[in-house]
Amino acid sequence: MATLTLRNIKKAYGAAEVIKGIDLDIEDREFVVFVGPSGCGKSTLLRMIAGLEPITSGDLSIDGKRVNEVGPADRGLAMVFQSYALYPHMTVAQNMGFALRLAKVPKAERDAKVAEAARILQLGPYLERRPKDLSGGQRQRVAIGRAIVRAPKVFLFDEPLSNLDAALRGQTRIEIAKLHEELAVTMIYVTHDQIEAMTLADKIVVLQAGRIEQVGSPLELYHHPANIFVAGFIGSPRMNMLPVAVDGVSAAGVSVRLPSGVALTIPCSGAGLSAGSALTLGIRPEALRPDENGPIAGTVKLVERLGGLTLLHVETEGIEDMIVQLEGLSLVDLHQQVRFSADGAALHLFDQAGQALPALARHSLVA
Amino acid sequence: MTDSLTKRLVIAILGWTVALLLFFPIFWMVLTSFKSETDAITARLAFAPTLAAYGEVFARANYLAFALNSVVISVGGSVLALAFAIPAAYSMAFHPTQRTRGTLLWMLSTKMLPPVGVLVPIYLLFRTTHLLDTRTGLILIYALMNLPIVVWMLFTFYKEVPHEILEAGRMDGANTWAEVWHLLMPLTLPGVASTGLLSLILCWNEAFWSLNLTSSSAAPLTTFIASFSSPEGLFFAKLSAASTMAVAPILIFGWFSQKQLVQGLTFGAVK
Numbered sequence A: 001m002a003t004l005t006l007r008n009i010k011k012a013y014g015a016a017e018v019i020k021g022i023d024l025d026i027e028d029r030e031f032v033v034f035v036g037p038s039g040c041g042k043s044t045l046l047r048m049i050a051g052l053e054p055i056t057s058g059d060l061s062i063d064g065k066r067v068n069e070v071g072p073a074d075r076g077l078a079m080v081f082q083s084y085a086l087y088p089h090m091t092v093a094q095n096m097g098f099a100l101r102l103a104k105v106p107k108a109e110r111d112a113k114v115a116e117a118a119r120i121l122q123l124g125p126y127l128e129r130r131p132k133d134l135s136g137g138q139r140q141r142v143a144i145g146r147a148i149v150r151a152p153k154v155f156l157f158d159e160p161l162s163n164l165d166a167a168l169r170g171q172t173r174i175e176i177a178k179l180h181e182e183l184a185v186t187m188i189y190v191t192h193d194q195i196e197a198m199t200l201a202d203k204i205v206v207l208q209a210g211r212i213e214q215v216g217s218p219l220e221l222y223h224h225p226a227n228i229f230v231a232g233f234i235g236s237p238r239m240n241m242l243p244v245a246v247d248g249v250s251a252a253g254v255s256v257r258l259p260s261g262v263a264l265t266i267p268c269s270g271a272g273l274s275a276g277s278a279l280t281l282g283i284r285p286e287a288l289r290p291d292e293n294g295p296i297a298g299t300v301k302l303v304e305r306l307g308g309l310t311l312l313h314v315e316t317e318g319i320e321d322m323i324v325q326l327e328g329l330s331l332v333d334l335h336q337q338v339r340f341s342a343d344g345a346a347l348h349l350f351d352q353a354g355q356a357l358p359a360l361a362r363h364s365l366v367a
Numbered sequence B: 001m002t003d004s005l006t007k008r009l010v011i012a013i014l015g016w017t018v019a020l021l022l023f024f025p026i027f028w029m030v031l032t033s034f035k036s037e038t039d040a041i042t043a044r045l046a047f048a049p050t051l052a053a054y055g056e057v058f059a060r061a062n063y064l065a066f067a068l069n070s071v072v073i074s075v076g077g078s079v080l081a082l083a084f085a086i087p088a089a090y091s092m093a094f095h096p097t098q099r100t101r102g103t104l105l106w107m108l109s110t111k112m113l114p115p116v117g118v119l120v121p122i123y124l125l126f127r128t129t130h131l132l133d134t135r136t137g138l139i140l141i142y143a144l145m146n147l148p149i150v151v152w153m154l155f156t157f158y159k160e161v162p163h164e165i166l167e168a169g170r171m172d173g174a175n176t177w178a179e180v181w182h183l184l185m186p187l188t189l190p191g192v193a194s195t196g197l198l199s200l201i202l203c204w205n206e207a208f209w210s211l212n213l214t215s216s217s218a219a220p221l222t223t224f225i226a227s228f229s230s231p232e233g234l235f236f237a238k239l240s241a242a243s244t245m246a247v248a249p250i251l252i253f254g255w256f257s258q259k260q261l262v263q264g265l266t267f268g269a270v271k
């Protein structure tokens, strides 16, 4: 059992405020992922939860108890560091058992717990080795094992996979997902990686410059981004952004005029909009389809064939590099004129402040 | 092949030359200690070796008492310096403030003050506190004398330790004491050892304070050497014998610990 509550959490280094008031509720057994651009404060926030960094102001509660002044070990959390931070002078078994040794757990019990963690992580053959004699992936598992042995209420991960190569990263990601399933604990996970965030998270927290931009399930963030920042940050390749002008508002949604003069109706609520005001239209690269009668026309400037996918870089009015992601192998050629259409529900409108206009209907997969 | 051979030859010759040049005074001192006083004032290499000088030195002064003082004072001073420097360097390396840099530089700057500048105040302090000619007094002075260097060296070793390892320890439930004892000490042991060794050598060789603050009961080997110099004229053989006996323990000690010393002193560079 572990729920976390963050209330107006702030962090300042001298005069510089790097976390500017975070409010967040984390449910028991939830997998929460913090994402955001480099320097936005993900690690700082995680370290404040861990107790490694003092909280400048605000309240952090675990299971309803305020823990701002509680030391890191007494919060019942375990952390996996990006650099693994294994103890180089101890064997794998000693690394994993260190917390229990400090807690004066009897040796037999300690050994049993280490053996159990080693079984879960398949570290059995390496228990007597030192960290320097392990591969990167094995070190990573030891770091996770060290956390498991303590049976913490909450696991904290700070970019745990960023030092692994792509194949191993994928594999370890799946192992972490299984671990979450098996241990049934709360996990908080910091990453840069879209795929990690989308696949692991129950709840994604998008941070920018020390503030929360949006909190929601991966699909909610993907289908209903709250603002331009989240729309651009979630999804790869990035959402295409076009400047458009309002034509009119009807029950069917907001009609806008593209830079090319073509009109489109997007099913959003346009309360308070007047004709002529400027908006931004967001189109996901995967929402565009070639269509001879489509409203968007452009010239193909670059084709990237990834095998299963084809990425087209298209120059069209209002946007120099519109990315179109097509399934399979597309036979489109360079410099060819192509027309595209997009499903209205996959289009997003943002006002001048960057806030999304609310969609008229929620996506069927997002309650 | 031949190229690397000549290169190695040149390096070997250069190395030996430098080593011999540096070693020559010590060699000459040891040689002189086996001469008679009449041979000692000449530069003759052919002489009848004699232990007369050693005999006289032993007859005139209690070598073992001096040597024991040296050991107690050097070890005591170094241990005391480490005892203060380890927590100081820990806090400076892992919990720095805006004043850390300045404090470190200030500590080092005290080494630039000529000791004689504070001789009178310290002498008076020692007299009123009855520390003159006591081992405790010299241990205190030596610890203070070496503290800046010991703190600096430990600080540079500690700086090499990734913060995250200690943070992982803190997550695992280590308090400050456990952090230092279970993690920092084992990780920086070569550094701490070489720092201790250097401090030991500096204490052993120190002459200014020992000559001025001790007379008999706490006098270390540097005082022992000095007692064979000037007053009765120049007795080179006896002086050499006394000096040889004074430096022999630390030379032998240094020989056995040189691997540790070099390893520690180049710790940062190798990593």
Ligand SMILES: Nc1ncnc2c1ncn2[C@@H]1O[C@H](COP(=O)(O)OP(=O)(O)OP(=O)(O)O)[C@@H](O)[C@H]1O
Pocket (backbone or CB within 6 Å): A013, A016, A018, A036, A037, A038, A039, A040, A041, A042, A043, A044, A045, A192
């Ligand atoms: N000790 C410090 N003193 C001053 N500023 C700091 C300190 N530590 C971090 N910062 C600042 O706080 C901000 C957030 O840093 P943080 O490490 O949390 O970013 P991050 O989101 O984890 O970035 P990354 O994805 O690159 O790891 C950064 O702008 C950083 O410069």
Ligand SMILES: [Mg+2]
Pocket (backbone or CB within 6 Å): A042, A043, A044
């Ligand atoms: Mg970070």
